Amino acid sequence: METTPVLIVGGGYAGLASALFLSHHGVPCVMVDRHYGISILGRARGINQRTLEIYRPLGLEQAVKEAGRPFEDESGVARCVTLDGEWQWLWGGDDESSRALPELTAGVFGLADQSTVEPILAETARKAGADLRFNTQCLSVEPDADGVTVVTEDRATGERRTIRAGYVIAADGFRGRIREQLGIDRPGLGVLRNFVSFTFRADLSGIIEKKALFWIIGGPGATANGAFASHALPDHWGVGVTYDPAEESPDDYTDERLADIARQMIGRDLPVEIVGKAAWVEAVGVAERYRDGRVFLVGDAAHVWPAAQAMGANSGVQDAHNLAWKLAAVINGGASDRLLDTYEAERRPVALELADLTVRSQQARFGPNPEDDPVDPIMCILGQRYRSTAMVGADHEGVFGETVQQDARPGTRAPHVWLDHDGARIGVHDLFHDAFVLLSASPAWVEAARAAGVRGYQVGQDVLDVEGAWPGRYRLDGDGAVLVRPDGYVAWRAEGASPDPRGDLAAALGTVLG
Template sequence: MENVNSYDESVPVLIVGGGYSGLATSMFLAHHGVRSLLVDRHAGVAVQGRARGINPRTMEIYRPLGIEERIKEAGRPFDADSGVVRCESLSSEWNWIMMQDSPRALPELTAGEFGMADQSTVEPILAETARAGGAELRHYTQCVSVEQDADGVTAVIEDRTTGKRRTVRAQYLVACDGYRGGIRESVGIERTGRGVIRSYVSFVIKADLSDLIEKTALFWIIGGGSVAGGFVTHAVPNQWGVALTYDPAVESPEDFTIERCAKAAQGLIGRDVPVEVVDKAAWEEAVGVADRYRSGRVFLAGDAAHVWPPAGALGANSAVQDAHNLAWKLAAVLKGQAGDALLDSYEDERRAVAVELADLTVRSQESRFGPTPQEDPLEPTLCILAQRYRSSAMIGAEHTGVIGETVDQYAKPGTRAPHLWLDHEGRRIGVHDLFHDAFTLVTGPSGDEWQRAVETVSGRTSVPVRAYRVGPASAAPELVDVEANWAARYRLGHGGAVLVRPDGYVAWRSEELPDDPAAALADALRQVLGKAA
C-alpha cells in the first residue's frame, strides 16, 4: 500500500464529470453519509437545457431528498408543451406529428409526477443539495490521469485557471465524464454500438416570438425551407434553443460564428426578427453501451456508460438512476456493511437496462421521425416504471425480460416495489418515500414477529433495516393503506414480508412467516450484501 502522505488529498469517492450523473452521484452519496469530491472541467453547471423531461421514476427518487417540489417550481407544467411539429419555418403551416396535451399523471402507479425543467435549472439544485450534504464540487478542474491498484485509485487533477496539479487518492472513482470522456478507455473498457449518428451545434437565442407562437410545442423539426434544424422551448421566457446538424468531415463547430447562428435562427423562424445568441455548444447524437460498467475500483455512469437518441427522454433520467443504484452500494461497502460483490451488481442491473433502452430508443426515433411514420415500439410507462433487475443483490428473481409486460409486478424480487398511498403519522406519503437510506421490511398488519426479527438483526449488525406494518386503520399499523391496495399489489400470504432495498427494488420476499424470522432475514441480508448480517 502506498503512503497516504504522498497524496495531496484523499477522499472515499472521486467523481469525474459534473453533469447529471456526476451531480446525482455526489448528491446520493452525501445522502448516504459518504464524502465525495467531484471535479468538472467546465466553469459551472449547464447553461443549455438539452435534457428537459424528468420522468416519474426520477421524481420518485428525488422525493425523499426533498427536492421534487423545487424542481417542479423551477420548471413548467407539461401542458405548456403539447407535442412535436414539422414545418418549413415557424412562420409556415405547422404539422403536428406527436400530439400530447399533457402526459397523464400516474397517481395509481407512483407518487412521482412528470416534470419539465431544463438541465440548466435542475443541475444547480442537485449541486446545492450535494454540497449541503457535505460533498465538495470543483469546477474548471480536469482529471489528467487515473491509476488504480488493489487498495484504491490515484488521480491527478488540474486547476484549469492556474495550471496547478494535485494528486488525489480515492477508494473508488466514478467516471461521469460523458461520451467523449477518456476514463473509460484508460481503464480498458470497450464500447459496443453504432457510434455517432449526427453531429450538432446548438445555441440559445433571445427573441420575442409572442406574436408568432401562440401554442408552444416540445420542439419543432424544421426543413424544406432556407434552413433545416430543430427549435426547442426553453425555461427562460423569450429564450429558445436551436440545433443545427453539420458534417464534421466538411466543417467544425468553430465555423458556426455568432453571426451565422443568428442568421440560421432567423431562417428557422421565417422572419427577420431581432435575435441575440447567448450560448453555443457542440454535441453528438450517438448510440453505444460500455461493455463493462466496472474496472476494478472505477465505475462508469451516465453518458460515459451509455448513449442513445433522445426519444422518450430516457438519457438523463437513466443517468440519475445509475447514480441512485450505485450510490447506496458504494456506501454499504465503504461502511463495511457489504462485500465487494455487491458492487458487481451495479453493472448486472444497470447495463442490461441500458442495452434494452438503446435498442428501443433507436427504433422509436426512426418510427417517430423517419420519412414513413410507423408504430412506436417504446411504451413510456413500462420503460419508466417496469424496469427489472437480475443480480446477486436480490434473491429469487425469476423474470427474463428487462422491461416488464405490465407495471403490476406484485413485489417479486428484482422489480420496483409496487406503489401504495399511505398515511404515516397523519401525513400522506407514497411508499417509495420510505425507501431511500435503509433496507425496509414491509409486512401486513400481523407483522409483529417480523418487527421483532428486525430488532434482533439490527442489534447485531450495522446494516440499517426498518420494519413497517401496512393495513387498514382499524388494525393500527404504522402505515395505513388509504386505498386498500396492499393485498392486491404485494400478494403475500398470512405473515409474509417483503424486503426492499434502499433504491426501492425488492431484494427478497417470504410468502409466509418462517419458523425463525430473524434467521431468515439475516440470511437474506447476507446473500444480498455478500456479507454476514
C-alpha cells in the same frame, strides 16, 4: 495528497446525481468538472416519473416541479418550414401525456431541463457535504488494488492536486477519456449525427402562441434545418443543427452564423442574441463493462442513444442511484465488494434494451409512420427489472415483461401504494432512500427487522394502507414480509410466517450484501 472515499469525474446530470446520492448516504465525495459551471444550454428536458419518485424522499419534488413551471403548458411535436409558417402536428397538439400515474407511482412527469435541475442537485449535494469543484480538469486516473490516484488541475490558477480516492465514478460523458484509458470498448452503431446546439435570446411572442415540446424545422423550401425548443429563461430558445465533420467543424459556427440560422428558422428578420453554444454527437453504444476494479462508469460514459422519450439523462440519474447505495454499503463496512459487481449486472441489460428501443423509436417517429413507435414509455420508465446476486429468488426473464409488475417479486421495483404515515399521505417509495426497509402486516417480522438494524414498518400499524391496495399489490398473507433495497427494488420476500424470522432475514441480507 488529499484523500476521499469517492471521486466523481464529470458534473453533468449523472455526476451531480452521484454526488447527491452519496452525500445522502453519508459518504464524503469530491466531484470535479472541467467546465466553468453549470451550462445554460437547456438540454435533456424531461424528468420522468421514476426519477421524481427517487427525488421525492430527498425533499426535491417541489423544487424540481418549480423548475419545470416554464414548460408546463407545452405538449406535442410540430413540423414546419419556418416558425412563422404553417405547423403540422406530428403528435399531440394537446396535452395528452400521462404525466401523473397515481395507480403506479407518486412521481409525476415534469418538463424541467438540465439548466434548471442541475443547480438544484448541486445545491442539495453541497448542503449534504459534497465537495463540488467546477473549472477543474481531471488530468489522470491511475487505479490500483487499493484505490485510485487522480491528478486534477484548477483551470483558472494552474494549481495541480493529487487526490487518493477509494473509488472513482466516471461521469465524464460520451467524449470522456476514462473509459478509453481503461480499455473498455463501447460497441454499438457509433456516431449517427454531429450537432451544434445554441441558445439565443429573441422576442417571438408575435409568432409562437402555443409552445410545442419542440419543433422540427426543415423540408422543401427551408433554408435551415434542425430542432427548435423553448428554454426556461424568458425569451430564450434552443436550437440544434447538424453538421458534417468532414466538411466543417463547430468552430465554423460563429455567433453571426448561428444568429442567421436562428432567423432563417424563425422566418423573420428579428434581433437575435447568441448566449451559449456547444457541440455534441448523437450516437449509440453501450460500454462492454461498467466496472474496472475501483472505477465505475455512469450516464453517457456508460451508454448513449438518441434523445427519445427522455430516457438518456433519466437513465444516468438512475445509474447513479443504483450505484450509490452499494458504494455506501461497502465503504461503511456493511457489504462485501462483490455487491459492487451487481451495478453492471443490473444496469447494463437495461441500457442495452433502451439503446435498441430508442433507435427504433426515432426511426418511427421521424419517418412516415410515427404510429409504429415500439416504445411503451410507462413500461420503460416503471417496468425495468433486475437479476443479480443483490436479490434472492428473482425468477423473471428479460428486462421488460408484458406489463409493469405489481406483485413485489425480487428484482422488480416495489409496487406503488398510497400510505398514511404519521398523518401524512405518502407513496411507498418515499420510505426507500437510505436504508433497507421491511414491510409486513406481521409484528414478528417487523421486530426481527428492527433487531437486525433494518427499518421495519408494520402495515396497518406504523403505516396505513389508505386505498386498500396493499393485499393486491404485494400478494402476501398476513404473516408474510417483503424486504426492499434502498433503491426501491425488492430484494427478498417471505410468503408467510417463519419459526426463525431473525435468522431468515439475516440469511437474506447476507446473500444480498455479498
